[in-house]
Amino acid sequence: MDEFALIRRYFAGLTPDGEGVALGVGDDCALLQPPPGAQIAITCDTLIAGRHFPAETAAFDIGWKALAVNLSDLAAMGARPWTFTLALSLPQADAAWLADFAAGVGALAREAGIALVGGDTTRGPLSITVTALGSVPPGAALRRAGARVGDCICVTGTLGDAALALRRWQAGELPRDDDGRALRARLDRPTPRNAAGLALRGIASAAIDLSDGLAGDLGHVCAASGVGAELELAALPASPAFARGAGSAAAALQLAGGDDYELCVCVPPERLDDARRACAPLALSVVGRIVAEPGLRVRDAGGGIVEHLPQAYRHFP
Helix, strand or coil: CCHHHHHHHHCCCCCCCCCCEEECCCCCCCEECCCCCCEEEEEEEEEEECCCECCCCCHHHHHHHHHHHHHHHHHHCCCEEEEEEEEEEECCCCHHHHHHHHHHHHHHHHHHCCEEEEEEEEECCCEEEEEEEEEECCCCCCCHHHCCCCCEEEEECCCCHHHHHHHHHHCCCCCCCHHHHHHHHHHHCCCCCHHHHHHCCCCCCEEEECCCCHHHHHHHHHHHHCCEEEEEHHHCCCCHHHHHHCHHHHHHHHHHCCCCCCEEEEECHHHHHHHHHHHCCCCEEEEEEEECCCEEEEECCCCCECCCCCCCCCCCC
């Protein structure tokens, strides 16, 4: 099967074209008409086998996650998902693998209401690059640079599940019980928080998605905003499966484990109730506050400062 047949068979027609798509998959370029008056948010992520997902990960889950990490970036900006492109490097054109991969991409794309409009395929080591576009009214985007002293630091959902799943999977210790399946699902099929991102426009003062760990990603917000942060270790939200399985590694996994794809948002205290109502039924937990002194400090249950904080993931240390 050549690359053109591959595209026609697995990706042409994978998603409806959607509003503003004059020409989608099948030509040299897509033709798009942006929503009137909207700004376009663009994000791009690459996933590489053995680096971003274990090589034995199911093809459906790889497809889902490749799109999910980009949707999460759009969520962090308060952008409505619109269109995406997919560049796929494959060691071989395995029909069964491709069918499952395309099904994973398509399932999340249809759920998110985002249209596939083009891309590329080539032979090589397994890697997937998605470029996603979203729309946002001028001046309404959530950004990293808006945090203010006194803001509550909040996170959606729970933290640490994916990092715990990966650690235990790599060690051959991930149980096959309900807890193991719940943790594995958070690693393989993260849920991008697009509805929350849209709902928090006009409420949150700053936002970022949690891909590399809370400590590192919150640090980006602080650097962009010229502020510092204090976190309460005991306030970090955990799922029941994480609470039962993390043990002494809990703090490191929640602060620096990564792959959560939750939102971390800074909210003025007087808007906290509004933010929680906007996110409902998704939980929004206060985990700290923005302070004037630069840097990140984490307090333990007794109020003491935690020394030797774990480092967030970096591709190039």
